[in-house]
Amino acid sequence: MKRILVCVKRVIDFNVRVRVKPDGSGVVTDGVKLSLNPFDEIALEEALRIKERGEAQEVVAVTIGPADCQQQLRTALAMGADRAIHVVHDGGVEPLTAARAFLQIIGREQPFLVLLGKQAIDDDNNQTGQMLAALWQRPQATFASKLELAGTTACVTREVDAGLETLEVDLPAVVTADLRLNEPRYVKLPDIMKAKKKPLDSVSLADLGVVPGARVRTVRTEPPAQRQRGIMVKDCGELVAELRKRGVL
């Protein structure tokens, strides 16, 4: 079966104004809205479109996280994933641990394409896809804004600092999604009902033979230095005068 694996992560919703706990032990998560990482949503959407074009037969979503992140897997199923796999793990997972777990899932599922978001908007690490590709010894095409499949290869346009780069990669490969790859669909109510019946399997990290690393310890979490609100000027003349005064013009 031609299968696409999409790795997704639950994060604090991008609309939430994230606040640091006063004791510096992390950010406030109590009562905060949690969602699929927006980049992973884009990755999933791309997989669904590939399947809808007839270029894949099955889309499997996988996540690593505590019991209640099954809710986000249900969202993925409601969007259109055929199956979901929940790698149950409480607490944080370092990117290399996540990559190791996904590698085990790849071994079981044999996908011809693995899609992930380019970064998760909580830790902003931008590492997991690349690490997975390295461990799998397969190509990586990160920051994708366009993906075309052509038999045993894929042509990927990447958003890089210089502009748009195009890579040709042999399949299977890992592709990480950038914002402009597509616009994810909205989930409709009947889809949510249907999603409840779709298969969702659970495994533990231990089942996969992966030992969670804890090699990077967060010592302290702080709010960033705040910029001060400045002054308002009333017209262009004042603006130019002010900038000259500050020596920036």
Place this chain on the structure above:
Amino acid sequence: MAKVLVVAEHDGAKLNAGTAKCVRCALGLEGAEITVAVFAADGAAVAAEAAGLTGVARVLRVDRPENAHALAAVLAPQVAQLAAPFSHVFGPSTTFGKDLMPRVAALLDAPQLSDVMAVESASRFRRPTYAGNAIVTVEVEAGLKIVATVRTASFEATPAGGAAAVESVAVNVPLPAHTRFAGVSAAKSDRPDLQSATRVVSGGRALGSAENFKLIYGLADRLGAAVGASRAAVDAGFAASDLQVGQTGKIIAPELYVAIGISGAIQHLTGIKDARTIVAINKDAEAPIFEVADVGLVGDLFAIVPELEKLLTA
């Protein structure tokens, strides 16, 4: 003592400014001995430039035809091989470094720290999370090699003036052929580069069209500035994707940043936090951009920008 390998970013002819910033970051490690590695098809010019960076002890030049384009899958095994005697491996937090370094880290079974913004010790660093809304101090378990990308906006470039030795080395690892460079479309421009410009003028959704976005170019040219854009402006096709500033675009630190018709979403602000002076022009006096702007002007950009241009010409 820290032995740092810095992976040079370049276009085959010139060193990217991010490399000199990585060197500056590495100099923050006590007793750091810094080696720059240049992977290229012919790295002579780039290696010579790297050798001139103050603080660099040695430059390793790895010439292989496969290195003509920076492909992570091709470079990573070479970097990993060279990295053996080093305690730290740094690259810039540009799309080059973000693509490459995690692949290196995985090959080395080393943790990676992304977007390092400050060095506290050889094993303790600060980095932003949550689009810059939470700064974490992280400590890496003792004895591990550390791979990191360096947030270039947080460090000054180390100046030229050094004279390190350049050594050509052969790295004989098998390289994969499964990933092939097919082309790059870069808008050639005579304007300053967004990432290193001292002045940047950015336009947002309010510009309304690619045609109107020329207003931004006009003002930028008047100021000798680079052009940037919000995600909304890029998504709408007013500006090219490489002009996007923010969490998922470029993180910049110019002397002057002018935000025109940009609301100031948190994801945009994270890209400009380190600008020295932020100017905001927006018709909505309540726009969040004014909370961080040093100088704000409320009004219609379509009236203000042409007038500004005139004033700056006079």
